[in-house]
Amino acid sequence: xxxxxxxxxxxxxxxxxxxxxxxxxxxxxPYLTYQGLYSLxxxxxxGAGIVTGGADGRLSGSRGLGLVVEHFTEAxxxxxTGDRAIGHVRYSTVGANxxxxxxxxxxxxxxxxxxxxxxxxxxxxxxxxxxxxxxxxIFRTSIDTExxxxxxxxxxxxxxxxxxxxxxxxxxxxxxxxxxxxxxxxAIRDPYGFRPLKLxxxxxxxxxxxxxxxxxxxxxxxxRVVEPGEMVVIDDQGMRSMQFTPAKPEPKRxxxxxxxxxxxxSVIFDRAVHRFRHRCGQILAQHHPREADLVMPVxxxxxxxxxxxxxxxxxxxxxxxxxxxxxxxxxxxxxQSQRVSSLKLKLSPVPQLFEGKRLVxxxxxxxxxxxxxxxxxxxxxxxxxxxxFLAASPPYRFPxxxxxxxxxxxxxxxxxxSIEEIREHLGADSLGYLTIEQVLQAAxxxxxxxxxxxxxxxxxxxxxxxxxYPTLGEKVVEKEMLQSRR
Numbered sequence: 001x002x003x004x005x006x007x008x009x010x011x012x013x014x015x016x017x018x019x020x021x022x023x024x025x026x027x028x029x030p031y032l033t034y035q036g037l038y039s040l041x042x043x044x045x046x047g048a049g050i051v052t053g054g055a056d057g058r059l060s061g062s063r064g065l066g067l068v069v070e071h072f073t074e075a076x077x078x079x080x081t082g083d084r085a086i087g088h089v090r091y092s093t094v095g096a097n098x099x100x101x102x103x104x105x106x107x108x109x110x111x112x113x114x115x116x117x118x119x120x121x122x123x124x125x126x127x128x129x130x131x132x133x134x135x136x137x138i139f140r141t142s143i144d145t146e147x148x149x150x151x152x153x154x155x156x157x158x159x160x161x162x163x164x165x166x167x168x169x170x171x172x173x174x175x176x177x178x179x180x181x182x183x184x185x186x187a188i189r190d191p192y193g194f195r196p197l198k199l200x201x202x203x204x205x206x207x208x209x210x211x212x213x214x215x216x217x218x219x220x221x222x223x224r225v226v227e228p229g230e231m232v233v234i235d236d237q238g239m240r241s242m243q244f245t246p247a248k249p250e251p252k253r254x255x256x257x258x259x260x261x262x263x264x265x266s267v268i269f270d271r272a273v274h275r276f277r278h279r280c281g282q283i284l285a286q287h288h289p290r291e292a293d294l295v296m297p298v299x300x301x302x303x304x305x306x307x308x309x310x311x312x313x314x315x316x317x318x319x320x321x322x323x324x325x326x327x328x329x330x331x332x333x334x335x336q337s338q339r340v341s342s343l344k345l346k347l348s349p350v351p352q353l354f355e356g357k358r359l360v361x362x363x364x365x366x367x368x369x370x371x372x373x374x375x376x377x378x379x380x381x382x383x384x385x386x387x388x389f390l391a392a393s394p395p396y397r398f399p400x401x402x403x404x405x406x407x408x409x410x411x412x413x414x415x416x417x418s419i420e421e422i423r424e425h426l427g428a429d430s431l432g433y434l435t436i437e438q439v440l441q442a443a444x445x446x447x448x449x450x451x452x453x454x455x456x457x458x459x460x461x462x463x464x465x466x467x468x469y470p471t472l473g474e475k476v477v478e479k480e481m482l483q484s485r486r
Contacts, residue, residue: 017091017261017403018103018119019043020197021214022178023084024185024234025205030080032202033087036214037068042263043119043210044089047102048072051115052082055236057182059113063088063102083205084185086178088117091405101143104180109153111160114181118145119210120174120195120403123472128170147171160184161233161242168231168244172471174254174402176226178208184235191245192252192470193228194402194461196268199239206234211266225270251459252470255439256404259393260301260364271443274304279442280392280434281308281362288432289313290360290388294353296320298363298375305392306362315360320379321347347375355383365393366422366433367406369413373426380427389428394436394465395419401472402461436465 019040023029030052037048048071049063062080064071068089088103104117122128125144128151133139137150148171155163160181174194179186187208189197200207200220207220215222226232229245253269254261264274281304295315297306300323310317324346359379366372366389376387395414399406409415413422423431434442440458463469 017044017405018117019089019210019214020086020117020119020176020178020208021088021210022086022117022180022185022187022208023202023205025083025236026202027083029083029085029205030077032207032218033085034068034072034077035218036207036209037087037089039214039217039263040089040210041068043261044091047090047099048088049090049102049104049117050080050085050087051104051106051180052080052085053113053115053180053183054082054084055183057112059106059115059180061104061106061115063099063104065099065102084180084183086115086117086180086185088119088178098142101141103143103145104178105141105145105149107149107153109149111152111155111157111163112182114149114152114160114179116145116149116180117178118143118148119176119197120190121401122147122171122175123173123401124171125173148175148177160186161231164188164231165242165244176210184233186234187226187232188244189226189228189230191229191249192461193269193459194252194254196253196257196262197226199223199226199232206239208232208234211262211268213263213266216265222267249470252461253459254400254402254404255443255460255462256365256393256400256464258443259439261404264300264304269443276442277304277364277392278308278311280439281305281310282312283308283434283438283442284362284390284392284432285309285312287434287438288390288430290315290358290390290430292358292360292386292388294318294320294357295360295362298361298372299323299347301364302362302392305364306360309360309362309390313360318353319350320353320359320361321349323347344378347378349378349382351382354379356385357383358386358388359384360388360390362390362392364391365396366391366413366426367396368411369422369425376427386429387427388430388432389423389426390432391434393434393439394462395422395433396464398464398467400464401469402463404464406464436462 021036047065048068051061053059104115106115122144125147128147132150151167152163155166157163175190176195176197177188200215200222202220229248232241257268258276262268262273295310295317297303397415
């Protein structure tokens with residue numbers, strides 16, 4: 001059975017996951033990829049990898065556990081050469097946190113050398129893996145990405161493009177892919193477009209990344225998105241595109257990219273992330289007005305929603321928590337008696353602001369409720385008279401199977417408690433959420449072309465809120481059982 005990471009009991013919010021970056025046609029490709037991954041670090045903090053190559057197609061790479069700056073020392077970067085590279089930062093939504101699972105995966109197969117990086121989750125990976133193992137395949141990792149490599153190696157095709165066109169219709173779920181081989185870089189996005197993938201130019205070089213913030217850092221000019229169901233092949237002759245699905249389904253872009261996952265200075269699904277979150281805060285103020293002295297965010301993902309609430313309500317905005325940005329992946333503590341909660345390590349309240357005050361506290365979401373409860377307790381201990389807690393999203397009731405690591409249903413607080421019961425559990429004076437329609441209203445405000453809203457749910461996947469999974473159907477029960485056995 002696949003290994004898979006279980007969220008620690010102390011983790012009350014959604015966690016970062018995976019980010020992709022690739023470039024072809026620049027002599028500084030390894031270092032530019034390092035910079036690109038650095039800007040995407042929020043999408044994955046457990047491992048990082050880079051594979052580089054030249055026009056001859058020969059590839060080499062380096063990957064390891066930890067942050068980008070932890071693994072890629074100057075000495076390691078100097079060993080990476082070539083004018084093309086792909087990179088990956090990882091959060092283990094599928095597969096344990098071992099070095100062998102860090103991407104991009106680099107293999108030698110019938111198609112030659114091949115490197116692949118994947119953002120998302122394949123919902124039929126276990127089924128395909130069982131099929132491949134029955135046919136004699138030997139897996140080196142516990143991640144679903146390796147399934148794609150085995151299918152490609154067994155395709156019988158001579159060209160990577162033909163192999164991909166044969167294999168891609170067989171895989172189901174969320175996948176934004178970067179492939180490097182035979183002098184080519186190939187960018188792919190699943191037919192539903194769950195996860196973002198963007199194209200840009202840097203001089204004569206082509207650049208691909210999960211978010212536009214990576215382009216901003218290196219000075220690349222944004223071109224367009226990789227469309228759902230599109231395969232973009234980039235080589236020394238330029239860029240060409242093809243569709244690998246005969247009929248494109250209705251888009252199902254992940255709404256949580258906008259709510260939480262993306263960096264606020266990025267543009268995702270043609271929406272400026274910070275403006276979307278600001279609008280969510282304005283809508284919260286409209287539908288959940290409160291008599292209060294201060295509005296404050298849970299940093300950092302609640303910052304712009306809290307600003308929007310303050311702007312719409314006229315209540316003064318303040319940073320009530322000081323965030324320690326230097327807390328790494330681990331924190332060494334000398335003994336059990338001296339252990340400190342991760343919340344206290346990362347967020348320190350400013351007690352002088354809260355004494356006798358009525359607070360509106362805004363976070364992006366409430367998943368388990370553990371962190372929200374501790375935040376409210378901390379604010380009361382600091383002297384707050386009232387704490388009104390608002391979430392800039394709907395109640396999170398259903399697990400995600402498309403690349404976000406969330407608990408099984410029984411551990412999602414909104415799956416088995418009413419809003420009033422959640423309020424009592426958190427210890428808040430009041431509690432409020434946005435509805436699905438209100439979140440989509442915030443997304444609609446950011447569209448340039450209003451005609452795009454003639455599609456159901458405006459082309460977003462909101463399964464974590466309403467349980468309507470785009471691809472699973474009757475597999476939902478099977479997936480829930482799989483998660484419960486982690």
